[in-house]
Amino acid sequence: MQDKQLYKITIALAGIAQAASLVKELAQTGKADDVAWQASIYSLFQTDPPDIMAIYGNNMDGIKWGLEKLIDQMQTPTVLPQTRYMLGMMRLQKKISRSEKMLRVLSTRLDQTKKQVEYFSLTHPTVISNLADIYLNTISTFRFRIIIWGNQRILNASENMEKIRALLLAGVRASVLWRQVGGSRLQLIFSRAKICNMAKKILAGLEQTTIN
16 A cells, blocks of 8 residues: 555545544534534535545644544554444445435535535534435435434434534545545554554644645
């Protein structure tokens, strides 16, 4: 695996880790890192980015949270809610890839919601509600579903569940990207150290000038 491919795989994995960890934080505390939250939602509307970093806003801040969580996960291989969410997102991506009809519906619905972003704002409640509805009426119709663990009082609030569903959608989108750049489940077993080291390099800013 060449450094350029490893770089892309690591960014995509960080996107999945970011969405998964934000879901965990929201479910348990009702709060989430604002920069990471904005970047994950932003990624849903980047259908033709010039490069992989553009998907998260063309700067390290957008994916920093995800890189940090990915490093933690690679260094401490424990089955945590974040790990379960990540694996669930990857599994759902695989199911989606087998359904051209669902892919078309997702693309159409996201294009429609993108127009709302231009009218309202990226994380306006109307936009988040529509993203949650997309997840609920497409991906959530599969027999396999991601079970969310958290504070029941928080999960009972519709606003929080809409944010969580929007983040699950962002995580599945990152999983699509991960597959597109050559990601595989075997890498999570046999290339953990390489992925972790690359994530540390990206965080340090070393790859910004050497890999485009």
